[in-house]
Amino acid sequence: MSALSPDQRPTVLVVDDVPENIAAMVALLQDPYRVKVATRAATALQLAREAPPDLILMDVSMPGMDGYEACRQLKADARTACVPVIFLTARAEAHDEALGFEVGAVDYIMKPVSAPVARARIASQLALKQAHDFLRDRSAWLEAEVQRRTREIELIEDATIIALAALAETRDNETGNHIRRTQHYVRALARKLQHEPHFAGRLDDKAIDLMFKSAPLHDIGKVGIPDRILLKPGKLTAEEFEVMKTHTTLGRDAIADAEAQCGTTSSFLRYAREIAHHHHEKWDGSGYPDGLAGEAIPLSARLMAVADVYDALISRRVYKPAFAHDDAVRIIAEGRGRHFDPRVIDAFLAITGEFHAIALEYADPAGAGPAPAPAPG
Known part of the structure; x- marks a missing residue:
């Protein structure tokens, strides 16, 4: 299979307030993916709404808005609701992980990040999103096609009625x-x-x-x-x-x-x-x-x-x-x-x-x- 061109690669948005963490994730992801970064949740929300990425890697603990609240807002917005969010965090408590899934995250990766684990989970979620996007687009296309063909049938019905009625009127x-x-x-x-x-x-x-x-x-x-x-x-x-x-x-x-x-x-x-x-x-x-x-x-x-x-x-x-x-x-x-x-x-x-x-x-x-x-x- 030929490699994807740079413009065809999936886009991953990395959100973390620690520059070293950002640099590590960019080094891990920059070959197979296009990587965007943000050091604040508010900035990440703006970037995601302007051009929704294919996946977001989100730190939980950040100054101001934390990752949980950012995820809630992403899922509440129709423009970004379908973007999968994976939390990157050092929090290991079960209730932290449960809260992450409750606000809409699809996975949880513990810090320090294991490169093979991160690559596998990111690839898995991107594959799921690609399948979801395909089904959604296919469904939208089918709905549009049904509407188009229904309208064609209606137009044919209308034309047939007028033609038949006009035929009767010419004799009447x-x-x-x-x-x-x-x-x-x-x-x-x-x-x-x-x-x-x-x-x-x-x-x-x-x-x-x-x-x-x-x-x-x-x-x-x-x-x-x-x-x-x-x-x-x-x-x-x-x-x-x-x-x-x-x-x-x-x-x-x-x-x-x-x-x-x-x-x-x-x-x-x-x-x-x-x-x-x-x-x-x-x-x-x-x-x-x-x-x-x-x-x-x-x-x-x-x-x-x-x-x-x-x-x-x-x-x-x-x-x-x-x-x-x-x-x-x-x-x-x-x-x-x-x-x-x-x-x-x-x-x-x-x-x-x-x-x-x-x-x-x-x-x-x-x-x-x-x-x-x-x-x-």
């Missing part, structure tokens, strides 16, 4: 701002409900973030609706409306197929599937596709129901002008306990100003195209 004659508005409405409602006891455990920050990401896929099933129905400029017949309603199950099936391909049910895809499948269900059971009622409707879909209807009301359609914000709020409030979850409506009524601000921030550009034709009746 609505602008992409509809999906942006509705996802922000969903998040605003979820945050308002987050700390209510009834929703404890179901609306933590992670769940809210996943619902926000999933919301743009609520109408992904419209990709499977024939153009003659989806793009019809007039009122749908009863038969055509039955076909239009299948966009909920088409969306569910597409997302369920994606889950099956992944071989697992992720929280992200679960929320997307729930929202696509059930956002047209009604609290009283009169909605579609399954006629679910009350708490049987997934919470994510109950939030989307309010977001979707509010946005439909305030948006211009080929069959109606845009409703004013106050009129949309009144209509939704009238649906409390029938169309919508009462608790969700109470949250909505408490933050209608936030809904209005979202609508203004993500308003459709002038002359945006109309949405699909209305249902019959």
Whole structure:
């Protein structure tokens, strides 16, 4: 094995108030190690904090601050806590040695120092520190790598959602701002409900973030609706409306197929599937596709129901002008306990100003195209 260059050698800080002791340790260590010296504990602390050495050889009895107190301060400082300290002392009492280990020292070398013993113990502690540093650095690298790859996956998820949602919007004659508005409405409602006891455990920050990401896929099933129905400029017949309603199950099936391909049910895809499948269900059971009622409707879909209807009301359609914000709020409030979850409506009524601000921030550009034709009746 080739010898280490001077800059690669481990650094040992020798702390002793007796010049002869300093000279002896420098002579012992200067070939295999870079040696720094200090004759006072306070000076040693300053040197160690500025450039932490690989190991400290510390005398116990020194004027002013003794070695025990210096070691305590080294171990209390994050910059030097991992630097091993070996005490050099003539104190041979058992309680002195015990105190040394109590304040954080890793070894105790008695004076007069035996050169072979000192070299062996110093080499042993430096090897342990090198192994510790390697594991610590490896752990930090792995943690950073996991965070980097997790972020990459999140970015891929986000891009996939936007791409799929935009694909659905290109066939739906609505602008992409509809999906942006509705996802922000969903998040605003979820945050308002987050700390209510009834929703404890179901609306933590992670769940809210996943619902926000999933919301743009609520109408992904419209990709499977024939153009003659989806793009019809007039009122749908009863038969055509039955076909239009299948966009909920088409969306569910597409997302369920994606889950099956992944071989697992992720929280992200679960929320997307729930929202696509059930956002047209009604609290009283009169909605579609399954006629679910009350708490049987997934919470994510109950939030989307309010977001979707509010946005439909305030948006211009080929069959109606845009409703004013106050009129949309009144209509939704009238649906409390029938169309919508009462608790969700109470949250909505408490933050209608936030809904209005979202609508203004993500308003459709002038002359945006109309949405699909209305249902019959």
